[in-house]
Amino acid sequence: xKEVEQNSGPLSVPEGAIASLNCTYSDRVSQSFFWYxxxxxxxxxxxxxxxxxxxxxDGRFTAQLNKASQYVSLLIRDSQPSDSxxxxxxVRRTGANNLFFGTGTRLTVIP
Amino acid sequence: GAVVSQHPSWVICKSGxxxxxxxxxxDFQATTMFWYRQFPKQSLMLMATSNEGxxxxxxxxxxxxxxxxxxxxLTLSTLTVTSAHPxxxxxxxxxxxxxxxxxETQYFGPGTRLLVL
Numbered sequence: 707x708k709e710v711e712q713n714s715g716p717l718s719v720p721e722g723a724i725a726s727l728n729c730t731y732s733d734r735v736s737q738s739f740f741w742y743x744x745x746x747x748x749x750x751x752x753x754x755x756x757x758x759x760x761x762x763x764d765g766r767f768t769a770q771l772n773k774a775s776q777y778v779s780l781l782i783r784d785s786q787p788s789d790s791x792x793x794x795x796x797v798r799r800t801g802a803n804n805l806f807f808g809t810g811t812r813l814t815v816i817p
Numbered sequence: 818g819a820v821v822s823q824h825p826s827w828v829i830c831k832s833g834x835x836x837x838x839x840x841x842x843x844d845f846q847a848t849t850m851f852w853y854r855q856f857p858k859q860s861l862m863l864m865a866t867s868n869e870g871x872x873x874x875x876x877x878x879x880x881x882x883x884x885x886x887x888x889x890x891l892t893l894s895t896l897t898v899t900s901a902h903p904x905x906x907x908x909x910x911x912x913x914x915x916x917x918x919x920x921e922t923q924y925f926g927p928g929t930r931l932l933v934l
Binding site for chain 1: 849851860861863866874908910920921922923924925926927928
């Protein structure tokens, strides 16, 4: 089982819709969770970080964490074509130095 | 968010030469930095963890004598690709961990594109 799993997509949503990106992780004692956005040919950019159960909102982005289900998601409201990118879920386990990344979900927002 | 810079942003070199890439955390101190490599349309691959003042920790399959890492200060880590070959051509991205806000966060540099001829 992979440390972090994401649906590779592609996920297509119309402009203005809500895009929902999902991620599961295998290690129950993981403590820090991140969503990064990576445009083609660019490096990853931090979108959201979340450390405790529940929702965390920042502008059009909402991260949701459910540690009991080992599940973290990212919602993008009012999706824009500029949101089209690959979204990487990353998890840091307790005691681990590095982040474990999912393979990413490619999102396309259709004008 | 915090800023991590990399230099150069791209480099073209001849086979057999060495290339040095610098990674700097501009507004925070980073005791830990990471070096990744990414081939086209593939996932990020962690190469090594760079620890300030100590030896880097390399991932399995990454040659430490070929990819030399130095983390001499809290804001600078360098990756030197020694005796570069065309198969080393890739997108090299550094990342720095920021623990100054109580919770740790990891920021990426803009990456360095290496082409070995």
